Amino acid sequence: MKITNTFSVAGRCAKTGALGAIVTSSSPAVGARCPWVKSNTGVVLTQNVTDPRLAEIGLKTMELGYNASAAIRTMKESSNYPEFRQLAAVDVNGESAVFTGNEALGVHGEFSGENVASVGNLLSDPEIPKAMGQSFLDTSNLSLPERLIEAISTGFDMGGELDQEHSIALIVYEDVSFPYVDLRVDYSEDPLQDLRKLWEIYGPQAEDYKVRAIDPNRAPSYGVKGDE
Numbered sequence: 001m002k003i004t005n006t007f008s009v010a011g012r013c014a015k016t017g018a019l020g021a022i023v024t025s026s027s028p029a030v031g032a033r034c035p036w037v038k039s040n041t042g043v044v045l046t047q048n049v050t051d052p053r054l055a056e057i058g059l060k061t062m063e064l065g066y067n068a069s070a071a072i073r074t075m076k077e078s079s080n081y082p083e084f085r086q087l088a089a090v091d092v093n094g095e096s097a098v099f100t101g102n103e104a105l106g107v108h109g110e111f112s113g114e115n116v117a118s119v120g121n122l123l124s125d126p127e128i129p130k131a132m133g134q135s136f137l138d139t140s141n142l143s144l145p146e147r148l149i150e151a152i153s154t155g156f157d158m159g160g161e162l163d164q165e166h167s168i169a170l171i172v173y174e175d176v177s178f179p180y181v182d183l184r185v186d187y188s189e190d191p192l193q194d195l196r197k198l199w200e201i202y203g204p205q206a207e208d209y210k211v212r213a214i215d216p217n218r219a220p221s222y223g224v225k226g227d228e
Contacts, residue, residue, distance in 0.1 A: 005025060005026045005105070005106070005120075005121060005122030005123070005165075006023060006024070006025040006026075006027075006030060006034060006047040006048070006050075006086075006120065006121060006122075007023070007024060007025075007118070007119070007120030007121070007123060007128055007129065007132070007152070007155050007160065008021060008022060008023035008024070008034060008035065008045045008047060008088070008118065008119060008120070008152070009021065009022050009023075009116065009117075009118040009132050009133070009136060009148055009151045009152055010035075010043035010044070010045050010088050010089065010090045010096070010116065010117045010118070011043070011090060011115060011116045011117075011136050011144060011147060011148055011151070012043070012090050012092075012094045012115040012116070012144075013115070013143075013144040013147075014094060014114075014115055014140070015140075016144070016174065017040075017092070017174075017175065018144045018172055018173065018174045018175075018180065019037050019038075019039065019041075019042060019043050019090065019092070019144075019172070019173050020037060020043065020144050020145065020148055020170070020171055020172035020173065020181070021035035021036070021037055021043050021045060021148070021169075021170075021171050022035070022148040022149065022151065022152045022168070022169065022170045022171075023035045023045065023047070023152075023168065023169055024152060024155075024156075024160070024165045024167065024168040024169075024191060024192070025047075025165065025166070025167055025168075026122075026164060026165055026166055027166065027167065028166060028167050028186055028187045029167055029184070029186040029187070030167040030168065030169055031167065031168075031169025031171070031184040031186070032184075032186075033046075033047075033050050033052050034046055034047045034050055034052075034169075035169055035171050036052075036055035036056075036058075036059060037171050037172070037173045037179070038059050038062075038063065038173065039173040039174065039175060039176060039177055040092055040175065041059055041062050041063045041091075041092055042058075042059060042062035042063075042068065042071065042089060042090055042091040042092055043088075043089065043090045043117075044058040044059055044071065044075075044087070044088070044089050045086075045087065045088040045089070045117070045119060046058075046075070046085065046086075046087055047085075047086050047087075047119065047121065048084060048085055048086035048100075048101070048104050048105055048108075048121045049081070049084035049085065049103075049105075051079060051081075051085060054075040054078065054079060054085065054087065055075075057071075057074055057075050057078050058071040058072070058074065058075045058087070058089055059071075061074045061075075062089070062091045062092065066091075067091050067093070067095045067097075068089040068090055068091040068095045068096050068097040068117070069089075069095065069097040071089045071091065071097070072087055072088075072089055072097040072098070072099050075087055075099075076099060081101075082099075082101050083101035083102050083103040084101055084103045084104075085099070085101050086099070086100045086101065086104055086108065086110075086119050086121055087099045087100075087119070088110070088112070088117035088118065088119045089117060090115065090116065090117050094114050094115040095114075096112040096113060096114070096115070096116060096117040097112055097117065098110040098111070098112045098117050098118075098119055100119065100121075104121050105121045105122045106121060106122035106123065107121075107122065107123045107124070107125070107126050108120060108121040108122070108123060108126065109123060109126040109127065109128060109129040109130065110129050111129040111130040111132070111133035111134075112133070113133055113137060114137075115136075115137075116133045116136045116137060116151075117133070118130075118132045118133045118136075118151070120155065123159075123160070124158070124159030124160060125158050125159050127158070128154075128155045128158050128159075128160070129155075131154050131155070131158060132151040132152060132154050132155050133151070135147075135150055135151040135153075135154040136148070136150075136151040139151075144172050145170060145172050145180075145181050145199060145203065145206075146199075146203075148170060148172070149170065149195065149196065149199060152168070152192070153192060156192050164189075165191055165192070166187050166188060166189070166191060167184070167185055167186050167187055167188070167191055168184070168185050168188075168191040168192060168194075168195045169182075169183070169184045169185070170182075170183045170184075170195060170199070171183075174210070176210065176213070176214065178213065180206055180210060181199075181202065181203075181206055183195060183198045183199060183202060185198070208220050
């Protein structure tokens, strides 16, 4: 079986309370397994030898009012094989926590700071998670989706994974139960560029789709390109 590499960023916007994650991998459809977000709760990243079930445990822990560190502890204690897992969490208050098991693949790294956590395995450079986290912190003037894209772009610029990245996903939740942004490139020879193109198209319409759901009376007129 092919060994896959993954690096990712979880973040919170201190101004709006929005929560989100971005993740890329050499494997296909990484967005189906690794990034998990719930509005007014937190963000969980589960990767390396991925067990998506742990994300539900981590989000439930934060939903009960516990912080990101407690979520990480609960996920570790719930796993039969914590040594194979790489986990990160950011809670609704901006606290963050990370964990990398001692069986993590290849060169790996992690970073946690206020409102951000980043992790990676089978990396070309162990400093990539720290650099991505710092990029996130340095771009607070941007929207959360843009900050996450810029952060992971830093990882690509530093060499990314040892193998070529093939999939990428961006998920952002604001103050409602459905995602504000949920963009995925499940397989591509240039997933970052494809995601940027998707964001260029979807980004200007994201708020309109939210308004249509909450208050159709305030929504843009129907019949305009992009309405559904």
